[in-house]
Amino acid sequence: MEHYVKIARELLKKHAVAITVAVAAGASLLALRRRLAGGVCRSKARLDGKTVLITGANTGLGKETALDLAQRGARVILACRDLTKASMAADYIRRKSGNNNMVVMKLDLASLKSVRELANQVINSEERLDILINNAGIMMCPKWKTEDGFEMQFGVNHLGHFLLTNLLLSMLKSSAPSRIVIVSSGAHEKGCIHFNDIHLDEDYKPDVSYRQSKLANVLFCRELAIRLKGTGVNTYCLHPGVARTELGRHLFPTSLWKNLLLIPFLMMIKTPREGAQTSIFCAVDESLATSSGLYYSDCAVTCPAPAATDNGIAKRLWALSASLVELE
Numbered sequence: 605m606e607h608y609v610k611i612a613r614e615l616l617k618k619h620a621v622a623i624t625v626a627v628a629a630g631a632s633l634l635a636l637r638r639r640l641a642g643g644v645c646r647s648k649a650r651l652d653g654k655t656v657l658i659t660g661a662n663t664g665l666g667k668e669t670a671l672d673l674a675q676r677g678a679r680v681i682l683a684c685r686d687l688t689k690a691s692m693a694a695d696y697i698r699r700k701s702g703n704n705n706m707v708v709m710k711l712d713l714a715s716l717k718s719v720r721e722l723a724n725q726v727i728n729s730e731e732r733l734d735i736l737i738n739n740a741g742i743m744m745c746p747k748w749k750t751e752d753g754f755e756m757q758f759g760v761n762h763l764g765h766f767l768l769t770n771l772l773l774s775m776l777k778s779s780a781p782s783r784i785v786i787v788s789s790g791a792h793e794k795g796c797i798h799f800n801d802i803h804l805d806e807d808y809k810p811d812v813s814y815r816q817s818k819l820a821n822v823l824f825c826r827e828l829a830i831r832l833k834g835t836g837v838n839t840y841c842l843h844p845g846v847a848r849t850e851l852g853r854h855l856f857p858t859s860l861w862k863n864l865l866l867i868p869f870l871m872m873i874k875t876p877r878e879g880a881q882t883s884i885f886c887a888v889d890e891s892l893a894t895s896s897g898l899y900y901s902d903c904a905v906t907c908p909a910p911a912a913t914d915n916g917i918a919k920r921l922w923a924l925s926a927s928l929v930e931l932e
Contacts, residue, residue, distance in 0.1 A: 655680075825840065
């Protein structure tokens, strides 16, 4: 034993500088990783007797949000396009939370028909709806069209949720106080609503389309808050941060060796659980009971881009969206 101790001491003495640098670098990386993890929802609020609907809850942030709210006692509706994955997610949440009150419903946000069918199913089968979380989304995809001919990112990220929310407003009002949580992105800061070419048919770029759809989310939240003032239904919009989810499937390379090079980067960004914290915060935190129409990041209110605070643009977008989805 003394021999090994002697060897260790000699190594420490010989490589003291290298070891010190390595330890310092490791500590710095750990501190950076903790900082990048962002805010944490500290609320202990229970949701017993409450009903929550989360779009895209079969994976990533939606799944983690559903798990947290189920652990608080909520009845959780997982509204998803892939029913097989959604059923697997529901089983997982039941096991982890001990809450069997999970419901899986079909929702394809790229189809207005599917959105209307889901809304009708919820209205006809549920007694109340306390929290609606518009979480599902698509990012940086090629130039695709929805079933109704809309540009895919704008159609799914904004128009599908716009219609769904409006169709469920009567339930949310009757269940007040209730909340609508809209997952946007910091990408909205560089966004612009292209009113003269809303589907970007003239010049499609995946990043431009994504930014437009995320700006639309923030503007929708703002206008919705104005329209719902005094109803007991509050709206919240948020940036979840960069997290390791399937949302980035169109961003990363498909070759194995290129993906291996990304591992150090992926290890530094948020986990799905960390990324879900602001969604959870907006859904349950008691301090937000009198707030509406604001934008959040890392479990704290923050300022969105100037374009996202323009009431004129918000009203114009609402009128255009209502026309496109044929909202009565």
